[in-house]
Every structure is written in C-alpha cells, then in structure tokens.
Amino acid sequence: xxxxxxxxxxxxxxxxxxxxxxxxxxxxxxxxxxxxxxxxxxxxxxxxxxxxxxxxxxxxxxxxxxxxxxxxxxxxxxxxxxxxxxxxxxxxxxxxxxxxxxxxxxxxxxxxxxxxxxxxxxxxxxxxxxxxxxxxxxxxxxxxxxxxxxxxxxxxxxxxxxxxxxxxxxxxxxxxxxxxxxxxxxxxxxxxxxxxxxxxxxxxxxxxxxxxxxxxxxxxxxxxxxxxxxxxxxxxxxxxxxxxxxxxxxxxxxxxxxxxxxxxxxxxxxxxxxxxxxxxxxxxxxxxxxxxxxxxxxxxxxxxxxxxxxxxxxxxxxxxxxxxxxxxxxxxxxxxxxxxxxxxxxxxxxxxxxxxxxxxxxxxxxxxxxxxxxxxxxxxxxxxxxxxxxxxxxxxxxxxxxxxxxxxxxxxxxxxxxxxxxxxxxxxxxxxxxxxxxxxxxxxxxxxxxxxxxxxxxxxxxxxxxxxxxxxxxxxxxxxxxxxxx
Numbered sequence: 222x223x224x225x226x227x228x229x230x231x232x233x234x235x236x237x238x239x240x241x242x243x244x245x246x247x248x249x250x251x252x253x254x255x256x257x258x259x260x261x262x263x264x265x266x267x268x269x270x271x272x273x274x275x276x277x278x279x280x281x282x283x284x285x286x287x288x289x290x291x292x293x294x295x296x297x298x299x300x301x302x303x304x305x306x307x308x309x310x311x312x313x314x315x316x317x318x319x320x321x322x323x324x325x326x327x328x329x330x331x332x333x334x335x336x337x338x339x340x341x342x343x344x345x346x347x348x349x350x351x352x353x354x355x356x357x358x359x360x361x362x363x364x365x366x367x368x369x370x371x372x373x374x375x376x377x378x379x380x381x382x383x384x385x386x387x388x389x390x391x392x393x394x395x396x397x398x399x400x401x402x403x404x405x406x407x408x409x410x411x412x413x414x415x416x417x418x419x420x421x422x423x424x425x426x427x428x429x430x431x432x433x434x435x436x437x438x439x440x441x442x443x444x445x446x447x448x449x450x451x452x453x454x455x456x457x458x459x460x461x462x463x464x465x466x467x468x469x470x471x472x473x474x475x476x477x478x479x480x481x482x483x484x485x486x487x488x489x490x491x492x493x494x495x496x497x498x499x500x501x502x503x504x505x506x507x508x509x510x511x512x513x514x515x516x517x518x519x520x521x522x523x524x525x526x527x528x529x530x531x532x533x534x535x536x537x538x539x540x541x542x543x544x545x546x547x548x549x550x551x552x553x554x555x556x557x558x559x560x561x562x563x564x565x566x567x568x569x570x571x572x573x574x575x576x577x578x579x580x581x582x583x584x585x586x587x588x589x590x591x592x593x594x595x596x597x598x599x600x601x602x603x604x605x606x607x608x609x610x611x612x613x614x615x616x617x618x619x620x621x622x623x624x625x626x627x628x629x630x631x632x633x634x635x636x637x638x639x640x641x642x643x644x645x646x647x648x649x650x651x652x653x654x655x656x657x658x659x660x661x662x663x664x665x666x667x668x669x670x671x672x673x674x675x676x677x678x679x680x681x682x683x684x685x686x687x688x689x690x691x692x693x694x695x696x697x698x699x700x701x702x703x704x705x706x707x
Contacts, residue, residue, distance in 0.1 A: 304332045308339060320347035370462040374421060376455065378413040390414075390462060394437065417444060417460060424448050424458045434465070441469040486528065489521040491672060531669040545680060547587035547705065552629055553578050556616055559597040563605065571610035574601075577617040583629045587705035590678045597633070599670040600697050604635040607695075612636035620703075627703035628683075634696040640689040648687065649675040 287577045304326050316323040322343060326336035364371055369386035374380060383391065394414040414419050416435040423431050443465045449457040496514045560576040567574040604614045614635045621630040638650060649671050678685045682702055685689075689695040 228681045248301065249491060253317055259555070291361055295333070297441060304336065306509060308336065311339065314345070315343060320350050330489070368463075371459065372417075372462070373449070374413060375457040376425065378421065380412060381457065387462070396456075413559055415460075416442065417446070420444055420446050420460070421458055425455050428455050440464060440466045461666070486525070489525045489528075492521045493518055493525075526670075531673060532667075534673055545589040545592060549584060550588040550590050550593065552583040552585060552593065552631065552701070554619060555594050555597060556618055556631065558596060559601060560616060563601050566612070570605060570608075572605060572608050573613035575613055575615045577615060579619060581620075583618050583620065583631075585629055585703050587700050588681060588701065589677075590679075590707055593701075596674045596677050596699070597631075599674050600633045604633055604637065607637035608635045609637065612694075621700070623700070628700045629703060631699040631701070632696055634694065636694040639691040639695055640687070641691055642689075644685060649685075 241409055246289040256557060292453055304324075307324050307326060311322045311324045320343060321342050326333055364384035367384055368386065370390040371382075371384045371392065372387040373382040376657075380391065390413065393535045394416065416437050420431050420433045425448065426445050428448050428450065430445070432446070433444045435442050435444060443463045444460060445462075446458050446460040448455045449459060496518050500511065500514055503525075556576060556578060560574060573604070601614070601616070612635070617632045617634070619630050623626045675685055678699060678701070686698045686700070687695065688698070
C-alpha cells in the first residue's frame with residue numbers, strides 16, 4: 222500500500238497537473254510571505270489584544286490558497302492534460318500500426334490546432350502506408366510471376382529477398398563448393414552462391430551494373446546484377462538470373478550447322494568446278510577420260526541434290542510442316558521391299574543381306590508407309606557403307622509387349638566397324654561423324670540421315686535405340702506403337 226502511494230505521488234509530481242499544482246502552491250506561498258512581510262508591522266497593532274487571531278488568519282489564508290491552487294490545477298488539467306493524454310494514446314495506437322486513429326478534440330486554442338495537425342499527419346501517413354503497401358503487393362506479384370530468378374543481397378552478402386524461382390535456384394546451388402576462388406578471404410560473402418560471388422564483389426566495389434554468364438551443373442545461366450544505392454553508397458545488389466541453356470545450345474547448333482553445311486557443300490562444288498574446268502580447257506583427250514569426268518560431275522550433282530533434299534526434309538520436320546499419312550500398315554511388306562531394293566547393291570559389295578521376319582503380320586494401326594520406308598532405307602544405306610566385304614547385315618522384326626503396351630520391334634544389325642561408346646549419344650545429331658578420319662567419297666552420306674530417322678520415329682510416337690561394339694558391329698532397334706497415340 223505504501224509502495225502504491227509512493228508511486229502515485231511520484232506520478233502526480235511528474236504529471237502536468239502535479240507541476241501546475243506545485244507551481245500555484247509556490248506562488249500562493251510566495252504571495253503570503255510577501256504579504257506577511259509587508260503587513261507584519263500592522264499585525265501587532267491590529268491584533269495586539271488577541272494574538273491567537275494572527276494564527277487563525279494565517280491558517281485560513283493558507284487553506285484558502287491551498288483550495289484555490291488545487292481547484293485551478295484540476296481545472297487546467299481538463300484543458301491541458303486530458304487532450305495530451307488523448308494525443309499520447311493516439312500516438313501509441315499509431316506506433317502499433319493502427320494508422321486510422323484520430324483525436325477527437327474540438328477547440329480553437331493551441332491544443333486544438335495540435336490535434337488538427339496530428340489528425341492531418343495521421344491521414345497523410347495512412348495514405349502513404351496504403352500506397353506503399355499497394356506498391357509492395359504490386360512488386361511482389363510481378364516478382365512471383367517472373368520466370369527468371371531474382372535475388373537481393375545486402376552489403377554483407379546476406380539474402381534479403383527472393384522470388385520462388387530464386388529460392389529454388391539457391392536450393393539447387395547450396396551444394397556447390399563455397400570457395401570458388403582462392404584469392405577471396407575466408408568467410409567473405411559466405412551466403413552469396415559461388416557462381417555469383419565474383420559478379421557481386423565487382424558490383425559492390427565499382428558501384429555499377431554487371432553482366433556475366435556462368436555454367437553450373439551442365440547448365441548455362443545469364444546473370445545481370447545491379448547495385449542498390451543510398452546517398453551514393455552501395456547497400457547491396459539485386460541479381461536477375463536466367464537459364465539460357467537452350468539458347469546456348471541453339472546458338473552452338475546454329476554455328477555448327479553453318480560450318481557443317483559449308484563443309485558439305487564445299488567439297489562437291491570444288492569437284493564440280495575442277496572437273497568442269499578440265500573439260501572446258503580440253504585437258505582430257507580420250508573419250509574414256511571425258512566420260513569419267515562427266516560421271517564424277519554427275520555423281521557430285523546427285524550428292525548435292527540429296528543434301529538439299531535432306532535439308533528441306535529436316536527443316537519441314539522441325540517446323541512441324543510434315544503431315545503424316547497415317548493408316549494401317551504391315552511392316553513386313555516395307556521390310557521386304559527395302560530388302561529387295563538393296564539386295565543387288567549388297568551382292569556387289571560382297572555383303573550378305575538377311576531378312577528374318579515372322580509369318581504373322583507386323584501390323585500397326587497408324588503409320589506413314591513412305592516415311593517408314595525412308596527410315597529403313599537410311600538405316601540400310603548407312604549399314605552397307607560401314608560394313609566391309611564378307612560380313613552380313615540382318616533385318617528382323619517381331620511383336621513386343623512393353624509395360625502392357627503393344628509394339629512392333631524392328632532391328633537392323635550389321636557386322637561393321639562399330640561406333641565408339643563416347644560417340645553413341647551423339648550419332649542422331651545433324652552432321653555428327655563418329656569416324657573423324659573417314660572421308661566421304663561420291664557415295665558418302667549427307668550427315669543428316671540418322672537425324673531424319675529419329676525425327677520420323679518420334680513423330681510416330683516411337684523410339685529408336687542403338688547398341689554398338691567397336692570393331693564388332695552396330696544394331697539399330699526401332700519401337701513403333703501398334704495403337705495410334707495422340
């Protein structure tokens with residue numbers, strides 16, 4: 222109880238009412254003292270008979286002064302303290318996030334003007350916070366909808382903000398070794414992923430935008446980073462990261478395509494030009510030599526024609542402009558037809574061409590007969606060109622059930638030179654040569670045959686697989702679905 226009283230008294234003395242009350246009490250006491258000093262000489266004359274009246278007068282005056290000072294103090298408290306308490310309560314409410322708080326004070330004095338100014342300030346603050354919140358939600362929506370990864374770092378390299386792709390990217394890069402460069406201090410920018418650390422350090426030190434490309438886990442990433450500045454001082458950086466692996470591959474494919482096309486066309490053009498000049502300059506004399514040169518020119522022109530046709534086929538297939546004439550087809554008839562077509566050519570090369578087919582039909586419900594024949598023709602032509610004399614090529618077919626789905630399985634197996642294991646994953650790419658030392662003669666391929674084969678089989682929702690042992694031969698396996706698939 223005593224503690225409560227002590228605390229109450231302390232609060233009263235430190236309040237506006239307490240200060241006003243104390244001030245008024247001091248003023249009253251000062252007035253009484255001054256009056257007592259000036260009236261002291263008259264007191265003895267007026268109250269000479271009864272000195273008790275002197276004490277009564279001072280007591281009465283003291284009580285009246287105390288009551289008056291208390292009355293004025295509490296009167297002033299209603300005019301000053303209560304509005305101030307309302308302002309304090311409103312300020313506390315605003316500090317807790319309630320920006321719609323208003324003070325209901327209606328007066329024309331300074332406190333009323335303060336209340337009006339306070340209400341105007343809170344209104345402006347509420348509007349500003351609302352606008353900032355709206356802008357934040359707008360930026361958050363933009364960040365969430367972005368396909369690129371966005372990551373914001375502070376000056377120490379700690380992550381401040383990310384969007385979902387950025388969070389996923391940080392998770393994927395978390396297992397990368399922290400120390401990518403020996404010249405960095407231990408623990409410096411430890412939270413910045415290793416692939417971004419060099420760019421981040423450059424942006425902080427130089428205070429300018431930076432762009433780079435990094436390769437991580439067989440993927441290529443484009444990094445654009447800009448500094449975050451306050452009063453000219455960098456307080457962090459924001460990075461926008463995009464996966465450009467496909468663009469990188471396409472650009473490399475484009476360069477390789479141009480180089481390979483130039484190489485493939487240059488050889489027949491050079492031969493056409495050289496032999497034509499020989500004919501024009503009458504270098505050859507005998508009819509046999511002239512006929513030989515004309516035959517070479519004719520063969521090279523055929524080769525260029527095949528090359529152009531293959532280019533057109535690949536372009537149409539990749540653009541999706543090839544429409545398949547799907548119908549029910551017995552693949553045995555296609556294999557027999559291709560076998561007959563290459564039988565004479567195989568005998569000339571002393572290669573045994575064997576067709577092992579079942580007696581029951583190898584029917585598929587939806588296939589383009591011409592395109593499947595083109596696939597078998599390309600595979601057989603490729604096998605004959607790489608199979609030495611005295612060896613054999615076998616074409617076989619059978620029904621197969623894989624994961625409960627029906628397939629027709631066709632195989633083209635040769636006993637040729639085989640393909641190195643490191644080259645097998647790339648043989649279906651355009652112009653890829655497994656045998657780097659092989660020089661194509663007049664009967665050489667265009668380098669697009671296997672790419673066209675894979676494209677046609679893919680359009681039939683099938684698969685093509687290759688199994689090769691260097692020096693022993695290669696087997697191409699085609700899997701075509703029996704039922705039509707969408």
